[in-house]
Amino acid sequence: MKKIEAIIKPHKLDDVKEALTEAGIVGMTVLEVRGFGRQKGHKEAYRGTEYTIEFVPKIKIDVVVQDGVANDVVNTIIRTAKTGEVGDGKIFITNLENVVRIRTGETGDRAL
Amino acid sequence: MKKIEAIIKPHKLDDVKEALTEAGIVGMTVLEVRGFGRQKGHKEAYRGTEYTIEFVPKIKIDVVVQDGVANDVVNTIIRTAKTGEVGDGKIFITNLENVVRIRTGETGDRAL
Amino acid sequence: MKKIEAIIKPHKLDDVKEALTEAGIVGMTVLEVRGFGRQKGHKEAYRGTEYTIEFVPKIKIDVVVQDGVANDVVNTIIRTAKTGEVGDGKIFITNLENVVRIRTGETGDRAL
Amino acid sequence: MYCKRRVRVLSLVLLAFLIACWGVEGMVLAQQATEAPPAAGGAPPAGSPTTPAAPGAPPAVPAPPLKIDTGDTAWLLTSSALVLAMTAPGLALFYAGMVREKNALGTIMQSFIILCVISVQWVLWGYSLAFGPDKWHLIGSLDWVGLAGVGLEPNADYGATVPHQAFMIFQAMFAVITPALITGAFAERMKFSSFLVFTLLWATFIYDPLAHWVWGVGGWLRNLGALDFAGGTVVHISSGVSALACALVLGRRIGYGKDNMAPHNLPMTVLGASLLWFGWFGFNAGSAVASGALATSAFVVTNTATAAAALTWMVMEWMYRGKPTVLGAASGAIAGLVAITPASGFVGPMSSLIVGAGAGVFCYAAVIVKSKLGYDDSLDAVGVHGIGGTWGALATGLFASKAINAGGADGWFFGNPAQLKIQAIAVGVSWVFAFVGTFIILKLIDLTMGLRVSEEEERTGLDLSQHEERAYGKA
Amino acid sequence: MYCKRRVRVLSLVLLAFLIACWGVEGMVLAQQATEAPPAAGGAPPAGSPTTPAAPGAPPAVPAPPLKIDTGDTAWLLTSSALVLAMTAPGLALFYAGMVREKNALGTIMQSFIILCVISVQWVLWGYSLAFGPDKWHLIGSLDWVGLAGVGLEPNADYGATVPHQAFMIFQAMFAVITPALITGAFAERMKFSSFLVFTLLWATFIYDPLAHWVWGVGGWLRNLGALDFAGGTVVHISSGVSALACALVLGRRIGYGKDNMAPHNLPMTVLGASLLWFGWFGFNAGSAVASGALATSAFVVTNTATAAAALTWMVMEWMYRGKPTVLGAASGAIAGLVAITPASGFVGPMSSLIVGAGAGVFCYAAVIVKSKLGYDDSLDAVGVHGIGGTWGALATGLFASKAINAGGADGWFFGNPAQLKIQAIAVGVSWVFAFVGTFIILKLIDLTMGLRVSEEEERTGLDLSQHEERAYGKA
Amino acid sequence: MYCKRRVRVLSLVLLAFLIACWGVEGMVLAQQATEAPPAAGGAPPAGSPTTPAAPGAPPAVPAPPLKIDTGDTAWLLTSSALVLAMTAPGLALFYAGMVREKNALGTIMQSFIILCVISVQWVLWGYSLAFGPDKWHLIGSLDWVGLAGVGLEPNADYGATVPHQAFMIFQAMFAVITPALITGAFAERMKFSSFLVFTLLWATFIYDPLAHWVWGVGGWLRNLGALDFAGGTVVHISSGVSALACALVLGRRIGYGKDNMAPHNLPMTVLGASLLWFGWFGFNAGSAVASGALATSAFVVTNTATAAAALTWMVMEWMYRGKPTVLGAASGAIAGLVAITPASGFVGPMSSLIVGAGAGVFCYAAVIVKSKLGYDDSLDAVGVHGIGGTWGALATGLFASKAINAGGADGWFFGNPAQLKIQAIAVGVSWVFAFVGTFIILKLIDLTMGLRVSEEEERTGLDLSQHEERAYGKA
Numbered sequence A, B, C: 001m002k003k004i005e006a007i008i009k010p011h012k013l014d015d016v017k018e019a020l021t022e023a024g025i026v027g028m029t030v031l032e033v034r035g036f037g038r039q040k041g042h043k044e045a046y047r048g049t050e051y052t053i054e055f056v057p058k059i060k061i062d063v064v065v066q067d068g069v070a071n072d073v074v075n076t077i078i079r080t081a082k083t084g085e086v087g088d089g090k091i092f093i094t095n096l097e098n099v100v101r102i103r104t105g106e107t108g109d110r111a112l
Numbered sequence D, E, F: 001m002y003c004k005r006r007v008r009v010l011s012l013v014l015l016a017f018l019i020a021c022w023g024v025e026g027m028v029l030a031q032q033a034t035e036a037p038p039a040a041g042g043a044p045p046a047g048s049p050t051t052p053a054a055p056g057a058p059p060a061v062p063a064p065p066l067k068i069d070t071g072d073t074a075w076l077l078t079s080s081a082l083v084l085a086m087t088a089p090g091l092a093l094f095y096a097g098m099v100r101e102k103n104a105l106g107t108i109m110q111s112f113i114i115l116c117v118i119s120v121q122w123v124l125w126g127y128s129l130a131f132g133p134d135k136w137h138l139i140g141s142l143d144w145v146g147l148a149g150v151g152l153e154p155n156a157d158y159g160a161t162v163p164h165q166a167f168m169i170f171q172a173m174f175a176v177i178t179p180a181l182i183t184g185a186f187a188e189r190m191k192f193s194s195f196l197v198f199t200l201l202w203a204t205f206i207y208d209p210l211a212h213w214v215w216g217v218g219g220w221l222r223n224l225g226a227l228d229f230a231g232g233t234v235v236h237i238s239s240g241v242s243a244l245a246c247a248l249v250l251g252r253r254i255g256y257g258k259d260n261m262a263p264h265n266l267p268m269t270v271l272g273a274s275l276l277w278f279g280w281f282g283f284n285a286g287s288a289v290a291s292g293a294l295a296t297s298a299f300v301v302t303n304t305a306t307a308a309a310a311l312t313w314m315v316m317e318w319m320y321r322g323k324p325t326v327l328g329a330a331s332g333a334i335a336g337l338v339a340i341t342p343a344s345g346f347v348g349p350m351s352s353l354i355v356g357a358g359a360g361v362f363c364y365a366a367v368i369v370k371s372k373l374g375y376d377d378s379l380d381a382v383g384v385h386g387i388g389g390t391w392g393a394l395a396t397g398l399f400a401s402k403a404i405n406a407g408g409a410d411g412w413f414f415g416n417p418a419q420l421k422i423q424a425i426a427v428g429v430s431w432v433f434a435f436v437g438t439f440i441i442l443k444l445i446d447l448t449m450g451l452r453v454s455e456e457e458e459r460t461g462l463d464l465s466q467h468e469e470r471a472y473g474k475a
């Protein structure tokens, strides 16, 4: 199994989720993160003080899939999360040793 | 070393934490995530508008342990986080190359 | 490529980020987590009720780098995140199968 | 299908409304007719414990038509608005800040909807039951139902210088806040529909009679000489004791004593507490039903007792636990406001320091003791209102002075130990009546529609389970 | 370089200010001169629909110098403060709670800065246009520009017992809140600079004339006999209908109907709604411009209608959707406040129950219908203020009674069907005038400076794009 | 063990309280005796700068017993409640929104507990020091300690138509808010216990004497003819300058200039600012100690100056930095309120526009300059209150006019340049006195108990380190 971690722009989450669902993915885990990279942050000012905020809000999606469909999933994410502008994000792929479904104790591909 | 990532129901955190502590685990890292899976979300309505929220609040626990105890840990989590209903969550197990303790610079099993 | 996950004290984030930037790292992803370990938590009280909060606020930094610079990065983090007191945190190193840049579709080291 | 049903429901309601609208025409006409003529009370104006003349005022001359005083009316209307602000946003936020995030809206809703329900109940029958012409010294008659006969002329009994409706609406705000105080006891677990039924029954069968006994002309506790300037028995003991019944009948929240139930937003709670303090000036000083010396005195002692109680609670906590807390200071302030309420028109500023300090001591002790006894009075309605109100009612029997209010009485420390006994009777009666009455109402509801939400709903929280809303949405 | 520019800007501004300061000396002197002598209006006091004598008051004797009544003035000043609190914090929070987090500050800012802009506009020329000596029954003259002639003596036309400036500042608060209500329609997408220009033009060309027609001595709708106690047409229809024009001209928010646009902070919204309720007592009861029977009556019906409307909305929702919501109850309360506004000085408490219930029914229906029609009135300014105001203005024609206010008129249900026709005319005129006028202003601004922020700015949110601030900072 | 200690503490306190309760009986009795007889001041009523007769009022006839006016009293009580709301929740939220989340409660607590501490201090000795019978033109005597002799009859010097205690409690709210304003300077780093001691010393040794000099009968600055209607010197200069001393003595926060210290909740700050605006009507218009022309005038100029200042600050920022900010508009409003405070009973509306605009310009400049100078006045108490108060006090010397207030004086622009000199003296004296006095108090505390929390406590935040609470709990 592969674990696919995708960092994307927040407003793309719905599109990505729908596309993945259509592609037959039934589970994923999502969290809010702050990204630092080529995309510039923004300025803020409060009375006399100015701050440059270098971190940009991002969404991270974790999807665990069978080895066979990993490529499809990556491509689906690329297709739907892309705007073509700096800051679209990255996808990290790791090998997973095992998966367990807590409810049933099933392991491996059957746990997905 | 193994990294065990468990996605569980939020109200099970205390039970899991206690069971792991009893099992001799001295460290873990916890974060709030939103899960998408077989468990259904809920509806919300604000004046004329209705939303279906498909993401469910979950807790993710990261525990890094020596290879030998990984199985025990997984079983402890299954035992304590299980309610038997859809949405109990998943456990992902990955192989870890190394661990470092920042305070001392120790690495490997000694860093845990 | 290696994925380096560092759990650090929140007020050290700026220092670590700057040091990594100076060391030539151009991207990272940051999130807020709660840690449980040797460092003690704190007490809170509300009217007649007292709570012991065992989880401590921490920051997790994810940095993905080429294999060659992983060691440097780890050392940089150790150097800047260390206070010498319990709770300075841990660094976890995993092997990564692949990285993709969503904007361009580039993979591997070029995607960083 | 579903959609069609909805459209049908909507049309039906619209139709029903239009018919209702037409139908009430007659009733409205009839009512207006009774509104127009001055509702000149037959009885001559009498000095009464609740609306005593300001010291030094000329003795009331019987018979001449009562005249509205613009200053008195301005103060009473201002006070009514202030007391409204006590319930919403005041109490709503005070309580909501103390619950967990998942119950924030459900808790706010309880105060807010009580404001709506009782505002209507009061106009329709509540005011009549509480203040209408006396029956057997126990209850007001139904003569004033729908405010029939409650017009814009002064009523000699309840405020000789303000429109009768001004007194009515001021009292409406009291009737509103009292059941809202109870919600602190059953926070985070009561079914919304059952809560609505409870509120309506409680207001009608507990609050209205009790208000009549203590404040209504002819009420038996009033006749007995019990002093309760702004509601120590009627408002605070009644709500605090009913809160105890609620906590006992409903039982503890799931996870009580185990899960972290820390307040989700203490700045919200302090905001609520501050607005309560602000509004309480209307509550106490407005109870003079006139603007002048008595209102001023009530205002001053209210502020002094509150400050003293907040400091006392904070210091107690500091000594007992090691740190002074913000929630403690805010709770102490509320305890002080509660305790000074019955005394506010009868005691001087130095006495009020002691009344306040006592509130800090007793209510803090009550809250600490509660956590040992193990019943789950979630937001300490018992400890603050039940104990604070009891202390305040008794303290009135100690510190009351005719030098402050010639229409009142002297307390023990001013040479009249009998007053303390009268106060004790009023306290005892209120305790028993409120506890037994509330217990019966709760049991009735429990047997018919059930009191608590299901376990899963409780875990999910009231916001989603009862209202399908979340307090803090994420984009 | 950049830094130097800044320093230069700063010095220049300081200099300019000092010169201005000196320059206005003459003007100020001139104004003070006109302020000192009593601005005794030439016309004898006349019973007027907006400031009718309290029932039973002795008939006004012509000629003797008008005397300030301390009670009336106290109530009017209190009311002015209450109405200020309606806009900020009331409306600001009510609206801000309903938008997404990224627009929270931008939404708050709109109400807050309108308070500032109109406070100045009103003193400089707005009051003169609205209430100044009549021109052609259509507009006030410029005689009172800069408050020339608006002094501290009573003005017989607008409050014979209070300083003229007290009436002026009370009305200022009405002029403030009206454009602020509109901001609900274009929330989350309007450019700040364009919004400022819109506000100033709208106040000057829509609000001021309309206020003159309905409330100004000589105004043609007032002469027609249209009843509008506290602003059903002037405030609520005008803002609600203008909101419709805004929603249509600006178009929908990006992602409307697709993205989750759930309110980011409903406790904030309920806090705002509660403060609106609190402040509305000043709005309606203050419109008696005196403290006494009429103010009391307005106070009572305001509270009753509001409660009835909140309950009705909640019940409608419960039947139609399956759950009673907190936002629904709060929205219903506002709808009730809106509807009772024009009627508040003319109807009795039983009538007000129906006015309130009607508001709950009609406004809820309007909100449901909107979501089918597809225009994006983001925070339902049309459904609540447009529909609620229209219902209230018409209901005044049904339920008004001279038994409540001798200076008013009877409505249909009290034997005078003609009044409903007059009300309908006033409603129709307000609708057309506000819609057309707002449409023209918006189109002018759209062609010159543009109305909406860019797509990227909208996605980022108003807080960062318009103000470079975030509502909730993280350390 | 631990538990036993606690129980013992609790019992001891309860016992102590009961004994105290008994013990004070005598004292209370004694006090009541002095309360009862009318505290008729020997001196005939005199027009005084702080409580001037309304223009046009009949000249005061000496000797006849003073009569309480219900309208005046209603307004003064309302104003007292409004000023209370300025400190809590107003200022508490205004400041708390600007700090980091970890200090939110600690910051709220400072305002809240000052309200409690000073409410008690004022009743016990503060009022006597400030307004009691004069000693050497420098301080009030201790004759009125514990409010002895401060009864419910009017006092000719301080309000001939309201109960003396009404004036006392109104002034109490001023004594409360002044030290609370200072807390902005030492936010996020002061030890709670030291802060309490500081507050008590500062109130007693700085505020009370200064209030006596400017407002007390016999006070030397009052005798000099210095005009300060509602507290430009007494409240704002004194707090602003003391804030400067605090910022200098305490030093900067850890991480100042490096860490992100962005406000954690700006909606909370705007809510606070709006409530300050709302309450300030009581502060300024209430300072007329009567309801009528003067109160109305103060009300109008307060609103106008505030609006003008908010707009000016916003425009300055827009030009200087490129974006108008919400915090800027709110800050500008407060600056305007500060500046108009001393002038509010003496200037007309057009003058107030300039006073307001000046506040926007000067205070914004002060805030910008601060960030270059490098001292850490965390929430800009110096820039807003020190500079705004100074400008307002001087502007009073420019724009005051006897046409507005016959009991006042003319300013430079109305032909009396001498007034500006008097104002300048009062400003200078206040600056020196407040700065030196505060400096000494701080040094004393620093040497004995220390001023700042430890480094680790500061990093953790005041909420957990000083109070063991968190503002926003997570379930």
Ligand SMILES: Nc1ncnc2c1ncn2[C@@H]1O[C@H](COP(=O)(O)OP(=O)(O)O)[C@@H](O)[C@H]1O
Binding pocket: A007, A034, A035, A036, A037, A038, A039, A056, A058, A085, A086, A087, A088, A089, A090, C026, C027, C028, C029, C030, C062, C063, C064, C065, C101, C102, C103, C112
């Ligand atoms: N080396 C890295 N390790 C971890 N996360 C990274 C890394 N580089 C980029 N990211 C994440 O990807 C996001 C997008 O990266 P950025 O360089 O801004 O744009 P792009 O991917 O389009 O080149 C960042 O905000 C950060 O969250």
Ligand SMILES: Nc1ncnc2c1ncn2[C@@H]1O[C@H](COP(=O)(O)OP(=O)(O)O)[C@@H](O)[C@H]1O
Binding pocket: A026, A027, A028, A029, A030, A062, A063, A064, A065, A101, A102, A103, A112, B007, B034, B035, B036, B037, B038, B039, B056, B058, B085, B086, B087, B088, B089, B090
């Ligand atoms: N393929 C997956 N990848 C990542 N996370 C997943 C995946 N499938 C499920 N999850 C996580 O596990 C949670 C529980 O999954 P769900 O399908 O609802 O129930 P169950 O595990 O009982 O079958 C989800 O909410 C989600 O957070």
Ligand SMILES: Nc1ncnc2c1ncn2[C@@H]1O[C@H](COP(=O)(O)OP(=O)(O)O)[C@@H](O)[C@H]1O
Binding pocket: B026, B027, B028, B029, B030, B062, B063, B064, B065, B101, B102, B103, B112, C007, C034, C035, C036, C037, C038, C039, C056, C058, C085, C086, C087, C088, C089, C090
């Ligand atoms: N076995 C573990 N698995 C995952 N996270 C851990 C583990 N041990 C420690 N951590 C994380 O590292 C943080 C610091 O650990 P702690 O034991 O307190 O201090 P130290 O690393 O200095 O010994 C913890 O708060 C937790 O977030």
